[in-house]
Amino acid sequence: KNQVEQSPQSLIILEGKNCTLQCNYTVSPFSNLRWYKQDTGRGPVSLTIMTFSENTKSNGRYTATLDADTKQSSLHITASQLSDSASYICVVRAGNNRKLIWGLGTSLGVNP
Amino acid sequence: NAGVTQTPKFQVLKTGQSMTLQCAQDMNHEYMSWYRQDPGMGLRLIHYSVGAGITDQGEVPNGYNVSRSTTEDFPLRLLSAAPSQTSVYFCASSDGTSGGSSYNEQFFGPGTRLTVL
Numbered sequence: 001k002n003q004v005e006q007s008p009q010s011l012i013i014l015e016g017k018n019c020t021l022q023c024n025y026t027v028s029p030f031s032n033l034r035w036y037k038q039d040t041g042r043g044p045v046s047l048t049i050m051t052f053s054e055n056t057k058s059n060g061r062y063t064a065t066l067d068a069d070t071k072q073s074s075l076h077i078t079a080s081q082l083s084d085s086a087s088y089i090c091v092v093r094a095g096n097n098r099k100l101i102w103g104l105g106t107s108l109g110v111n112p
Numbered sequence: 113n114a115g116v117t118q119t120p121k122f123q124v125l126k127t128g129q130s131m132t133l134q135c136a137q138d139m140n141h142e143y144m145s146w147y148r149q150d151p152g153m154g155l156r157l158i159h160y161s162v163g164a165g166i167t168d169q170g171e172v173p174n175g176y177n178v179s180r181s182t183t184e185d186f187p188l189r190l191l192s193a194a195p196s197q198t199s200v201y202f203c204a205s206s207d208g209t210s211g212g213s214s215y216n217e218q219f220f221g222p223g224t225r226l227t228v229l
Binding site for chain 1: 116152153154155156157202204217218220221222223
């Protein structure tokens with residue numbers, strides 16, 4: 001069964017600290033993996049997309065990694081800011097029917 | 113560009129009432145979709161459209177209807193509201209169909225929070 005699991009479910013860190021969010025998937029065949037940021041009361045916004053051949057991709061203070069062999073991805077946030085408080089959702093697109101499989105998200109809180 | 117807009121932002125219905133959630137995009141995107149987001153569950157696809165005049169069911173279509181008469185608009189109709197339809201509804205659009213490029217980013221609206229009593 002195609003699934004996307006994210007950990008931790010929630011996380012609280014101090015402003016300025018780094019953190020890493022995890023995404024494990026069992027989607028096969030794999031097409032791509034995208035990380036979204038969802039602020040409270042708003043729709044998701046794409047941070048980055050990872051394809052099979054990409055290991056690392058950065059978008060400002062956000063760095064995503066992908067290990068296609070172990071079917072794991074991570075999102076590393078550097079020097080966190082209060083505005084990073086949000087839910088971060090991992091979504092994997094299947095390569096056959098192009099269906100999107102959404103994770104439940106990690107809720108990140110950044111405290112001053 | 114306004115992007116993807118949704119109205120209303122909040123809505124309370126009584127069981128059995130009908131209503132239409134509005135969605136519009138000004139990016140000339142071919143692909144539009146409706147999702148619902150519930151606590152403890154990932155985003156679930158209700159209906160989608162790959163272009164004007166073409167719609168199809170997602171994974172949770174029961175109780176909802178859609179139509180796509182123009183590229184810009186994709187309304188979602190609740191035929192007879194039930195408490196199980198209490199949720200946050202998101203409309204999204206992307207450039208290209210789901211059968212085309214698989215890399216296209218979906219742009220989401222701000223959502224409609226619906227409560228059915």
